[in-house]
Amino acid sequence: MQDYVRRILTSSVYEVAEETPLEKMQLLSARLGAEVLLKREDMQPVFSFKIRGAHNRIAQLTASERARGVICASAGNHAQGVALSATRLGIRSIVVMPTTTPVIKIGAVRRLGGEVVLFGDGFDAARAHAAELAEQHGYVVVHPFDDPDVIAGQGTIGMELLRQHPGELGAIYVPVGGGGLAGGIAAFVKFLRPEVKVIGVEPEEAASMKAAIEAGHPVALDQVGLFADGVAVRQVGTETFRLCRELLDDIVTVTADEICAAIKDIFDDMRAIAEPAGALALAGLRRQVERGEAPRGALIAINSGANVNFDRLRYVAERAEIGERAEALLSVEIPEQRGSYRAFMRLLGQRSITEFNYRFAHGSTAKIFVGIKLGRGDTEKREIITLLENHGLKVIDLTDNEVAKLHVRYMVGGRVNDLEDETVFRFQFPERPGALLKFLEGLHDAWNISLFHYRNHGADYGRVLVGVQVPAETRTDFIAHIDAIGFPYWDETDNPAYRQFLDHERA
Template sequence: MPQKYIEKILRAKVYDVAIETPLDFARSLSERLQNSVYLKREDLQSVFSFKLRGAYNKMSLLDADAKHHGVIAASAGNHAQGVALAANRLGIQALIVMPTTTPEIKIKSVRSMGAEIVLFGDSYSEAYAHAQQLAEETRRVFVHPYDDPDVIAGQGTVAMEILRQHTAALDAIFVPVGGGGLLAGIAVYAKFVRPDIKIIGVEPDDADCLNRALQAGERIVMEQVGLFADGVAVKQVGAEPFRLAKKYVDEVITVSTDEICAAIKDIFDDTRSIAEPAGALAIAGLKKYVERGQISGQTLVAIDSGANINFDRLRYVAERAQVGEHREILLAVSIPEVPGSFLAFCKLLGGRSITEFNYRYFDPAMAQVFVGISSSGLETDRATIIGHLQAHGFPVTDMTTNDLAKEHIRYMVGGHAPCELNEIIYSIEFPERPGALLKFLLELGGRWNISLFHYRNHGAAFGKVLMGLQMPQTEQRAFEQCLHGLGFVYQEATDNPAYRLFSGGMR
């Protein structure tokens, strides 16, 4: 019954550690979207995330015996800091299991609050399994990040504050979704007090476990999830959050990495603060909702859920934000290899700025250029530009949504291989920890020749590698089994047009 959750939320003991965060009016974003947009600033909590609410509420309700044995949690970031701070305030011993790929800054933050840390596994799922095992062995209470009624109730205090801070008309609240605890808490409270308000969950399109579960009618386990928005990179939505979401959530919207990056920039423009990818998720969903439905004149709230971002990820965010807000178009364009061709190409663009131009001589007849072009911000502008170029005899391949092009090829344009290499191309996610590359190469054992290798560190727990190997197709399965055995996420990219146009061997 929702009444039980309402009572839990009203009695939640979160304000011993949490503050009532402001509901800030986003002036620039509101003017641009022609709606009244507000940000619930959970990034201003002492641990820069809402997670301490649920963790503290759960732990404050433990009996004396449970507190004596201590608590344990598995987390790579925000939940770990919430549990550590709550334990410190309550005088409870805390053990946090973190993946070995966790950035040092987060490890230091958790340790500074007095928690003991165990580093285990390359992923959250491995750390989680180990924490469950340790909980049984040590009789510690496992503090779940989202699938627990007391944790959900703690997160639900966010909705209580929003409705107290904004008593006028309110059309929708947008909530980031990982395991679903924050969404469940907000939805059950808001729908009980103001059933007219839409509750909309927002997920990355490559980590949409709730969206898929709702479509299937049951919880599903995703084989792999995107790691850019690491705060919501969850393979399966929680059982209790899913039960509540089915009853009280109106819709789930999915957004791309580029749209998340654009939302980080939007938040910075209005607040001069930098959200983490998961923290900007709700704004990305809000913008998509407005654009999709041509919404205007409404009052919309987005949860800015956290600001725990590594500084060295900002380069990647800045690069992708322009595409995410439809202000940069990336194209592969064929231009005749004759004097004046580039001039003719530029004239066709009129007053538009060229943001990037990559070229190397390869074919005496036609040149392949990788070009970035500034755009008006309208989604339709891309089709207009492409159509205009094609109408004047310039063959175009759109690279704007091609991740391989954006993450690798644009930094590699320098010529094709001098001959046909019979190579197979893979895009691989490498764990960011010492020795990962050496371990991989030792596993290969010199069996196949590496003909192409490009790696960029985005400041995340995993880096992206583009790799070419010379091998017969009959050996592909053996190579992929090798990757699978190492736990690497991979995808064959041999037929990707970005590779074919700019890096493939001469035929």
């Protein structure tokens, strides 16, 4: 730690970076009953903390290294830091970015003077290509996290925090991708104030540091979710793993819905829009406070960045209320007779309905898909379910059902009679121009598509619900075929949302 403290105190970050404010979140603090503060790294010149580490590394280059030029692989924030720093110092910069990178980040890198090369569906493919280019052309690689100078640059945030909040401090929540930010902050904070907890936060779908610590060494995840693209790293670094294993007090994982809720919290309090990775730490802070697991004292979350495509906010807004447990999604069976809808609404009283989907079907019962606004989270949801069940109505809770949230709510009523051998799968593929066509071309004509729902959420990957008629004797061949397509998938044939609203057998 002494070496890192020395590097942090002598770093060059303030030649281009700024000391960002630490601001209290008044609304969230009142709601949680805890003092919550936000470190505003979204206010850096490149709207991300990454400028700190990138410049501290590039500033250390020798004259001969500067003449060779620098190269990096990045989903966007590190790329902008490298481009700005290199341009300020008169150095050529090449930036390899995944093809899934938000357009706003690609444009920003180019405006800052970086030469952009788009390659691969994720960070790891881009990193491998950058390494090849560096080998071919002699560029100096500026690693996004696993480099002592980069780690020290990010660690200057820890130095600022202890100066900005010298009083009682319970914990600092830090987003974790490759681990450079968490390692740098922890090295400084634990050296001066070892009683302060430093807690890493990862998305459940990209928890590479948690997996590494559990295994005792860095491991490569089979796949990572790309929603929080700034932390979508399959394998953490060797040095960052060493630091995080020694210095982090805990690692919290959160869902995409919880991240969306945290983005909304930041907007409500600060009138600022965070990118998903930027709100990650606050989502972890909220989870620990709500579960009674947060330490006493002030709680700080790092808002690591604000580089987000505007159209992605559509997805964020849709999922935020579910993430903060402010909406319940329910399947309810009511009598298929006149007046049933009115009677159902009377049971709910003055509660706000966010969604109501219904289509007539022959039979004695009607299945409705209903969204209900909640003021008291899961407690109120359980009360509503109990109320409905006590009046003889069959209820299925779909609030956390991905198929219901992503697809079925837009498809209620689409039943077909006499449809045989239907099997339903949910697919996920990187969202970019032509991706849907590529997916469709991968499906073989030997099996008939009986259901298809795709919706562009303005997010990072496309989500498709596909029904295919697969006779039992060809199922093995079909599974082998979709395995070969190469996209992650889930068999949803037994999903209750599908069974209730789309399956012909249950009509």
